[in-house]
Amino acid sequence: MGDGGKENDKELLTFSLASFFNDLGSDMIYPVWPLFVTSFLGANMFILGLIDGIGETIAALSKALSGYFSDKTGKRKVFIWIGYFMSFASRLGYAASSLWWHLIPFKVLDRAGKIRGAPRDAIVADISKENRGRNFGILRTMDNLGAVCGVLLCLFLMQFFSLKTILMIAAVPSLLSVAMIVLFIKEGRRGEVKRVSLSLFDRNFKIFLISAVFLSLATFSYSFLLIFVKNAGFPDMMLPVFYLLFTFIAAIASYPAGRLSDMLGSKRMLYVSMIIYSLMLVGFIYTRQLWLFFMLFILYGLFKGIVDTVQSSFAASLSPKDMKATGIGSLQLIIG
Structure with a gap:
């Protein structure tokens, strides 16, 4: 197309x-x-x-x-x-x-x-x-x-x-x-691919997948973060508020993250997401005040907005022309 x-x-x-x-x-x-x-x-x-x-x-x-x-x-x-x-x-x-x-x-x-x-x-x-x-x-x-x-x-x-x-x-x-x-949606004509295999993907894609594995292992789910807030002594009514907050921030961060990845490169934007996530984790270790938790969930939303957008784009860019769905599917299998 x-x-x-x-x-x-x-x-x-x-x-x-x-x-x-x-x-x-x-x-x-x-x-x-x-x-x-x-x-x-x-x-x-x-x-x-x-x-x-x-x-x-x-x-x-x-x-x-x-x-x-x-x-x-x-x-x-x-x-x-x-x-x-x-x-x-x-x-x-x-x-x-x-x-x-x-x-x-x-x-x-x-x-x-x-x-x-x-x-x-x-x-x-x-x-x-x-x-x-x-x-x-x-x-x-x-x-x-x-x-x-x-x-x-x-x-x-x-x-x-x-x-x-x-x-x-x-x-x-x-x-x-x-x-x-x-x-x-009108499907364009695409011929069958004789062979589809990860062995046909180059070294850069495989390194990217390995890095995605480590990032996924290091990333806590939002459920864990919400439980952390609950255990810090805040009422249950705050949990959906924080969920909506980080999801909304991820929504408004996704488009600029994508634009910046086009201009600066996907790799640089992934570095930015890792820095943001690291700052957020440090904050969760030391924070016990409600307003600071709001700031930390804003950081979490920024991280999600960047990484969810940029990883898919990067996987497509590193995949062979006729195997983009395989490349993206492999990434999605790894990150869940």
Whole structure:
């Protein structure tokens, strides 16, 4: 897919809006998911962790395998709309479940929907080489804005609807995503690639993957950071506030991070993200004041906005021309 033109702008807008709506639906579920599984369906915390663990394993495998098969078959679009449809169907399945073990196949279906990620990102990477970081920045901005709006919408709907009704409502945005991809994305002709293998990637890409492994191992999840705040003595009501804060900051940081990576290089921006993250960790060690925690979650949002945008762009840049989905899928497998 060539540089420039209204068609490329339409593709980027379509992917960004589809991502926004799907994340809107996903994050409508997150605030009520633990309550639904434990209180409504009667599972204990071990079962909740087991279901989520199965889901994350399926998600990681789906990202990598879809990248490989997308490159191998020369197809992108079919993986994307089917992935969004899986999310739609799984949420209806959640709502229909009456026992906790009913959730397992729908959780597998939901997380298998991540097959959309690598093929979609490969198309975005090919829209413009010169503005690759910018385009990923726009996509990640819409991801995060969808997450913020989803949580806020969920908190609003909880005042009026049951948990099952909220789960059914959460399915609707993903159906919109399916329709947008099917109707507005035209797949260009791509031939099958005879051989797809990481052995065909050069040394720079492999070093990048190794560095991504170490960065992922060194990075705490937001859940750990929120628990840290709770253990510091602050009320539970502050936890969603901090979640929304860092997600919103990540949203507004993604676009400038992408633009700067186009101008300064992805490697330099990743260095910046590591410095920001290191400062944040030092802050968490010594901070016990509420206003300082706000500053630290702003730093965490900046880190997420930079690293989530720049890593995908960098992986695409280091991948062979016909194996971008494989490269991006390999990265997504590693970072989770």
